[in-house]
Amino acid sequence: MAVSGSTVTTSRSKKDDSSTPRLRVEAGEEDATPKLEVKEHDFFWTYTEEPHRTRRMAIIKAHPEVTKLCGPEPLTKYVVLFVVSLQILCAYLLRDTPFFSWKFFLTAYIIGATANQNLFLAIHEISHNLAFKSAAANRIIAVFANLPIGIPYSASFRPYHLTHHKSLGVDGLDTDLPTAFEAVFLDSIAGKAFFCTFQILFYALRPMMVYKVPFTGIHFFNIAVQVLFDIALVKFASGKALGYLIFSSFLAGSLHPCAGHFIAEHYVFERQPLKAKDPASMLPVPETFSYYGPLNWFTYNVGLHNEHHDFPAVPWTRLPQLNQIAKEFYDELPRHESWIYVIWQFVMDKEVGMTCRVKRKEGGRKVGAWTQQEIQA
Template identity: 70%
Template structure:
C-alpha cells in the first residue's frame, strides 16, 4: 500500500512541461536553470503549481472499474435516507438557535455551542447540498433543486442554487485553470503561501470558497436562484422577528466556524491538495508517474459528513450516494488500496499551516480541457461537438 499522506515525508516535485512529473532521476524541464538540472530534483525549491498535460484520472479509472466490476453501476441512484437526515439537522439548528436567543453573542456558551454543534451541523448541511447537487436525494431534478434550498436555511446565506453548476464544473474540469473554482488563484498563491498566509486561509477559507467562484466565471441567475434567494430571505426575516438577532447570528457563526479551524473543515484541503510525491512503481521502468490529485480519508468523521472522505470514489462515481461509497470501495478495492490517503483531517490542517513543503500552490493544474456545466442553451450549443456529446455521461457522473 502506498504511504499515507499524513505520515509520509513531504517532498516537492519540479513543475515541468512534461506530461507526467518525474519523481526520481534527472530533471528534464527545459525551463529550469542548468545548475538546477544537475541537482537532485527533490532538492529543488518548489515555486509553482503542479502543471500537467494529462487527462484527469477519474474518468479513466471509472471505465476500468466498470469493466472489471460491472455491478458497481447498480450502486448509482438516489438515497432516500438523505432527506430525513437533512430535515433532522435543520430542525436541530433551529432548536439550537432558539436556545441561544437570550444568550449574548460574546458569551462562551454561545461560541461553544456554535463551534461544537453549530459548525458540525452546518458543515453537514454544506455536504448535504453537495450530495443533492448530484441529484442523490430524489429522482426528480426539480425536487433536488428545491430540497437543497431547504438544506440551505440554517446556513443563513443563499448559495445552493449557484453551488451546483460550480461543483459539477469542478467534476468535469478537475484542475483546469479558469474553470475549476476549487483551485486557488495565482493571486492567492502570491499572498498566502507562508505560515501566516496559510493560517489566514484556513481560518477564513469559507470566504474564499464563497467569493472565488464569482471571480473566476459567473453562472446564470435562474428561477431556482431567485427561489433560493427569496426563501432564504423569508426564513432569515422570520428568525430575526421571532427569535431575535442572536439566533440569526448563531446560524452565521456556525457557517463561519464550519469553514474555519474546525476538524471537519479539513476535508476542503484534504481532498485535492498534494501532500506527498509518488513513489515510482516497478510497473514504470522510467520512474515516471502521474502525480495524484485526489485523496481519500476513511476515518470516523465520515459519519458526520456524508462520507465525503471517500473522495476518489466520489470523483470516480459521482452518481453513487454517500451510503454506498463504502460498498464501492469494497468492490473495487484493488483500485483504491494503492492510492495515497489521509488519516486525519485535523492533522491535514495542522500540516498545511506549519509544513513549509505544503502550501497554496500544492495543486495539480491544467491549461486546457474540461467544460462548463449549467450554462445557457446558447452557450452549450457553442461548445465543441465532443463536449456536447459528453453530456450523455452525466447520468452516471453527476
C-alpha cells in the first residue's frame, strides 16, 4: 500500500544500506546540495500548528451546513449493547473450552478481537460525548462498553484521548506518540514486529509513563464495575470465559486487520526532511491519514481520520457525509488503501519506523478528567 496523493519528495537509495534518508536530486540538478536532512532516531519536528483547526475553519467557511452534522448518534448505544451481549455470549459458550485449542483461538481472533476492537472504538466515540447528550450518560455507557475488554480503562482513556486532539504531536502531551526509548530500541524490523504484536500494551502503559491524569470518581466507578463483572463472570461461567475476553482484547491490539488503524492514523510512511516540510513546496508534511475501506464498517468509521480530527463532534455515522460535502478538501489528501498492508509495510519497510511521526515542541493543553469545564469538550 502506497500513500497516494502525498507530496513526499524524499527517497533512499535501494543499494545504499545507510539508514540516513537522502533528498531526491532531480534531473539536471546533479550538483544540487541538499540543505535538509533527517537525523537517525529523530522524529519529524515542525513549528507549524496542527492542520486540523485551520482546515476546519476553511470547511465551515465554504460549507457552513457541516455544523449541522455535529451531535450525538442514537444508534451508538444499540451497537454497544449488541457487541457487549455477543462477547458475553461467546465467553459463556467457551467456558469449558481449553485455552490451547483452535476453537478458542479462532473464536477469539475472528469474533472476539473484532468485537473488542469495535468496543475500543465505541469508547473512543463516546469519549467525545457522541452517544448521549448527557455527559454522565456517556461516562456510564463507556463503562458498560468496557465490560468485555476485561480490564478497566474507559475512564482513563477519555482525558488522554481528548488531549491527543487538543495537542496533536506535542511532545510530552500527545501520548499517541512513541517515546524516545521506543524510537531507539524498536526502530528495527524485529523491534517493529514486537511493537505491532504487543501494541495494545504500549497504548495502555505509555500514557502513564508520559504524565498522570487526576484519579477521580469516574475512575473508581470504572474499576469497581469492571471488577464486579469479572468476578461474576468467573463465578457463573469460568476463568476461561474471562480469559477469552482478555485474550480477545490482546488480539484486538495485536496482528489483527482492524489493529492497522493504530499505525495508519498518524505514522508518516515516507521519510521526510527536517522540520517536517517538503523541500519543493515548503508545505507541512501531512500528519493524519484516512482509510476508506470496508473495515470501517466494524470500527465506527475511524478510518475517516482526517474528517474525525477536523470535526471531533461529528459522530461516526455522519463522517462519510462530511467527506462528501467537503470533497475538495479531502480528495487530494494522502490516504491508506489497506490496514493489513499498513502493518506489513510498517514492519518490513526500512524507510518506515517508530520515528516517522510529526512532533512539535509547543501548543495544545492537557484535558483533565471529569471537570465541569471539560465535560463539554
